[in-house]
Structures are given as C-alpha cells and as structure tokens.
Amino acid sequence: MSTLKFGQILLQKGYVTPDQLKKARDLNRENPRMSISEILISMNITPEINILSALAERMGYPLIESNIFVDDPDIIKLVPEKIARKHNIIPIKIDKGRLVVAVRDPTNMEIELDVKACSGKEVTYALATEDSIKKAIEKYYSNITAQKIAEGVDMEAEETEKQQQTSEIDSRVDSAPIVKLLNTLVEQAYLRKASDIHIEPFKDVVIIRMRQDGDLVEYMKITPGTHRSLITRLKILSNMNIAEKRIPLDGRFDYTFEGTTIDIRVSTLPTAYGEKAVLRLLGTALGKEVGLAELGMTPENVKKFEHVCNAPNGVVLVTGPTGSGKSTTLYTVLGNLNKPTVNITTIEDPIEKRVMGINQVQVNEKAGLTFAAGLRSILRQDPDIVMIGEIRDYETAEITMRASITGHLVLSTLHTNDACATVARLIDMGVAPYLVAAAVNGILAQRLVKKLCPKCKKLEPLSDEQKKILGDKSIESAYFPTGCASCNYTGYSGRFAVHEVLTFDSELRAMITRNASTDELRAYAESTGMEFMDQNVRKRVKNGETSLEEYVRIIFTMA
Numbered sequence: 001m002s003t004l005k006f007g008q009i010l011l012q013k014g015y016v017t018p019d020q021l022k023k024a025r026d027l028n029r030e031n032p033r034m035s036i037s038e039i040l041i042s043m044n045i046t047p048e049i050n051i052l053s054a055l056a057e058r059m060g061y062p063l064i065e066s067n068i069f070v071d072d073p074d075i076i077k078l079v080p081e082k083i084a085r086k087h088n089i090i091p092i093k094i095d096k097g098r099l100v101v102a103v104r105d106p107t108n109m110e111i112e113l114d115v116k117a118c119s120g121k122e123v124t125y126a127l128a129t130e131d132s133i134k135k136a137i138e139k140y141y142s143n144i145t146a147q148k149i150a151e152g153v154d155m156e157a158e159e160t161e162k163q164q165q166t167s168e169i170d171s172r173v174d175s176a177p178i179v180k181l182l183n184t185l186v187e188q189a190y191l192r193k194a195s196d197i198h199i200e201p202f203k204d205v206v207i208i209r210m211r212q213d214g215d216l217v218e219y220m221k222i223t224p225g226t227h228r229s230l231i232t233r234l235k236i237l238s239n240m241n242i243a244e245k246r247i248p249l250d251g252r253f254d255y256t257f258e259g260t261t262i263d264i265r266v267s268t269l270p271t272a273y274g275e276k277a278v279l280r281l282l283g284t285a286l287g288k289e290v291g292l293a294e295l296g297m298t299p300e301n302v303k304k305f306e307h308v309c310n311a312p313n314g315v316v317l318v319t320g321p322t323g324s325g326k327s328t329t330l331y332t333v334l335g336n337l338n339k340p341t342v343n344i345t346t347i348e349d350p351i352e353k354r355v356m357g358i359n360q361v362q363v364n365e366k367a368g369l370t371f372a373a374g375l376r377s378i379l380r381q382d383p384d385i386v387m388i389g390e391i392r393d394y395e396t397a398e399i400t401m402r403a404s405i406t407g408h409l410v411l412s413t414l415h416t417n418d419a420c421a422t423v424a425r426l427i428d429m430g431v432a433p434y435l436v437a438a439a440v441n442g443i444l445a446q447r448l449v450k451k452l453c454p455k456c457k458k459l460e461p462l463s464d465e466q467k468k469i470l471g472d473k474s475i476e477s478a479y480f481p482t483g484c485a486s487c488n489y490t491g492y493s494g495r496f497a498v499h500e501v502l503t504f505d506s507e508l509r510a511m512i513t514r515n516a517s518t519d520e521l522r523a524y525a526e527s528t529g530m531e532f533m534d535q536n537v538r539k540r541v542k543n544g545e546t547s548l549e550e551y552v553r554i555i556f557t558m559a
Contacts, residue, residue, distance in 0.1 A: 006036070009054040015046045030393055035107065052104070052127045059106055064128040068092060068102050068136035075099075078119040081141045087111045090136045091119070092126060102128040102136070113246050178229045181222075182237075186255050188219065189281055190262055193494065196281070201227055201274035213450050213492050214323075224274065231268065231275050238266040246270055250350070263353060282352055292332055295325070296449075296496030300531065304501045308442030309333050309411075315404045315440045317391075319416045325448050325497050326413040327352045330387060333411060334358060337385055345381060347374040348389035363389070371396045379403055388412040394430035401431055401439040418533060419445040419502035420521045423512055437509040443502045445533060447554050449546050451494045452479055453487035457544065466548060472538060479544040491547075498540065498554065500533040 007025075010016045016024075024039045034042075037051045049065065056063040070076060070092050078099060079091045089103045089111060099121040103111060106125045115123050128136075185208065189197050194210035197219075206227040209216045222230070235242045238251025248269050255262045265280040292302045308316050316333075318326045331353055338344060338357050349363035349371070359381075361374050371388055372395040378386055379399075390413050391397050404410045416422045422443045426436050457479040467473045481491020502508075502525055511524060526532070537554050540546045 004058070006054060006058045009057055013050070013054060015050040015054060016040065020045050030395065035105070048129050052129065055106065056127045061106060062126045064102060064126050064132065068128055068132050070136070070140055073140070076140045078121070079115055080118055083114050083118055084137050084141065087114065088130060088133050089115070090133055090140065095124065098122045098124045100124055100126055102126050102133055104128065104130045104133060110247060117246060178226070178233050181226070181230060182233055186262065186264065186279070186281070187257050190257055194281065197279040199227065199230065199277040201271060201276060203273055212488070213490065213495055214448065215490070217488065227274060231277055234266055234277055235268070240268070245275060265350065295329060295332060297499050298531070298536070301499050301501045304503055305442065305444055308503055309337065311409060311441050313404055313407045313409055315400060315410045315412070317412055317414050317422055317440065317443045319414045319419065319422050319443060319445045320447055321415060323448070324446055326446065329444065329446065329497070330411055330413065331355070334387060342384045343382060344385045344387070345378045345383045346387040346389070347371055347378060372399055375399050375403065379408070383408060385409045385411070390414070397426055397429050397431050401435045404439040416445070419443040419500050420518050420525060423521060424518050427515070433515050434513050437512040440504055442504060444499055446497045446499045447533065448495045449498050449537060449540065449550050449554060450492040451496055452481060452544065452546055453484065453491055453493040455486045456482040456484035456491065458482045459544070470538060470541065470548060470551060471534070475542050478541050478548055481547055481549070496545070498533055498536040500531060500536065502530060
C-alpha cells in the first residue's frame, strides 16, 4: 500500500496531467456519485488498466492484467451468479482463509457485505478490468449451469420451490394480527397528527415511536419476531424486494381511513439488530387542501408571496432546513396555480404527493435522470410552470435561471438560513449575479414552530433577562407550556410555519448585479418594510401562539 494519494500516483506514473486531474476533481464535486477513476475512464483520458494499476498501488491489492483464471471450480459456487452479475465480480481463490474476489471498484462497500453474507467468509480483493471480469463470469458460471444439467438437476423444479417459499412468506405476513398491527399504527399516527412512524430494532426489543409536533414520542414495543413479520408486510405493500435485507430500500403505499387517502412513504435501513423502517405520512395528503393563510402565513406575506407566484415568468424559491415544510408550501402554491389552461410539470426526488392535472417526474440518477437532465427535457415539453424539488448544484441552478428568462415560471427549494442569504448561496454555486438579479422574483424562507396547547398554556410575567432574549422590552408577559392530557403533557398541540418574504424590485436587482453583501441586502429589505422571521416569531410569542423557548430555538437555527 502506497502512502501517496491516488491522484499523486496517477501524476507520478504519467497517466494524467495536472489539468486533467483538476478537471476530473471538479466534475467529481459536481457529481459525487461518480468517482474520479470513473470520470477519467469515461472521458478517455487514460486506459482503464492504468487507473486500476494506480488503485492497486494505492490500496495494496494485486492487479490481474491478463485473463482471469479460477483453478478450483468449487470457488465459483461460493458466490451466486446473481450477485456476481449485479456487482460485476468473480471469486477466484481462497488465500489464508479469505475469499479473493476480482473487482473493478474496490471502494464499493456493498460488494463486501453481499459476498460475505452469501459465502460466510472474510473478503479481500484483486483488481481486474470490467471486460475481463465479464468474460470470466460467462465462462465459469456457464460451466456450473452445464454441470447441473449433466447431473440431472431439474432447474425448473428449483425455481418452483423458490416461488412456493415466497408464497408461504406472503401467506404468513398476511395473517390478521400483523395486518391489524400495521393498520393500527397508521390510524393512530393519523389521529395523533404524527408526521412519521419509526420502527427501531434493538437487541431484545423493537421500539415504535411517532414524531408529533417535531418530537419523537414512544408509542409501543414489540418482539423481534413480530418486527420481522411487520417489516415483510411493509415491503409487500410498498412493492419492495422482501428477500433483500442488506441494503436500504424505498417504497410507498396508500391507506384509506375515515374517507381520507393517506399517502405513506416507506424507507428501510439495515442496522445491527435488523431493519429499521420509517413511515412518513405526507402532510399534504392528510385531509382537505389548505391555503397559505392556513399554513401560518400572515396576510401581508400571503399578499406578497401570491404576487410573485402569479407572475408569468421568473424564479420563486422556498428556503429552509430539512423538515421546515418547504414541500407543503410548494404543493399549496401548485394547487392554487393548477388550472385546465396551464401546463404544470414537476421533477422531484421523491414525488411527495400525486396531484391530478400536474405532470410529475421522479428523479432516477442511476438511469441518468437527474434534476438537470430532467429539467432540460421538461423545457422541451411546452410547460407554463415548472417545479423542481430542490436545487442541489450549479448545473440545475443555471438551467433554472435561464428557463425563467425564456418565459417560464419556475418554483423550487433551496437549503439556506434566510431569504437574503439565498442570493449569496446561488452566487456561491456559480450562478452569475446578473442572472440571479434578472431571473428571481421572490424568496420565501420558513421554519416550523410548535403551537402552544390552548387548553393548558399559562400566562407568566417575563424577567428582565427573558425580555432581553426576546428583544422587546415592551412585552411584559408571555404564555408558557404547562402540559395536560389533551396535548399528551407536552404543552404543545400542532405546528405552524413562520415566514419572511423577500420580493425583488429594480433597486434590489441592481444591488445584486453589483454583488452587494448579504448585510447590505438585508438592510435594504428592512428599509422597504420587510418583516423578518425573528420578528414574525416574536409577534407570535406576544400573541400567545408560541413560547419563548420556541423563539430561542428558531433564532438559534438562523444564527
């Protein structure tokens, strides 16, 4: 194993030039899913064997430069053909008790997990080209199939047996207790207005918790045996592979309760004691459609935000951290804009809510359908309004800005702390200041705040220190959480959103074009009467809607 870095070895051996390596690193930052070695090979900068040679030296693995040869045919049987073809690998020998596997990408951790699981042996690697591995797979696994036929093994009978085993599993998990358990979990989550259900396995017990008003609350405990059946039931409903337990899986299903269809997104994750599952009950699916005012937006902000969303073209951004309700806000806006005379197309990852009359596209990065690639195709579909789930990179941001200039209204989300900082974030991503100034109509920043339980909140005088924290000495008293049976003794019941809306006028656009700082933008916005998020929360504290504790939490997240 070399102490030199991979890039240094490539340069030392003369396989790449410094400029070529820099270009590959830049592309890797833009698309982290592609490794530097994959980028160099795809760009035809250097042959695959050179990349593998440098990897072998860096990681201390042997390199197979010629055809792969397996001396003992029984070695091949340690890894099923399905796994070999899935990862493009092949077992070649046993060395000091470890199974040596020929691979092209030794950094793929999934390979070691899968091979170790099916062979029961510790794994080490030898590096080989993609083509030589494929040839070896065809050669050696074809021999195994031929050997089974020669020995009179009924391949069709084997497949029938597998199908019968799957059928037995399906029958077992469709039993009434498991069905009732899952139904109860979903219904209770709906009634408690929970956003998520967490099913978490530990050594001797499985804990089920629900996220209510932003906090996880324990609901019940089940046995490990019940957990396995529950996970299988979830996988069947969500169209997941019930036999796959080693990698994270995603799916979704619908559940109808009290006349309402609940859209549920399911995610599983392998942990030390089994698969953890999280069920997200999508808030936009629970009950009737709501307007911006029902989401907690003040009348002034509703007027300003609706004005920018009703423009014929331009970019409207909704910003905030994960779980701040950005998608709910966007879907509310889309619901207001969804008319028979308008073509609305979205590209999302994942699709949060299916809406009649809106063309929705699911991102599929493995197939090459990224936000940027999907957006290019959408623009050839004659859209009036485009919604992009999230702007994650320069390419998506650039296309978004240019799409708005060519006559489209584009809605999207971005992860920033406040509205004014969003401008700096876009410029930092590589978008030219003049393009941001020309394209963006308005920016909405938001957070979710816990609502005080109306039945048990208690009015108390504020100390001088608390007044100082609140930033308004004129507020003499405020409501504090107490806790009662109605709010499950938390002191809070429900959440609402607080917002700040930055609208773009000619002066603000001019300031952005000349690259004004975030502080300058904030000062100008304040001079025009913009209400900032901290002021919004302070007003809610004064009105008795939320607590000083929530004010401190929101201010801390914006710092």
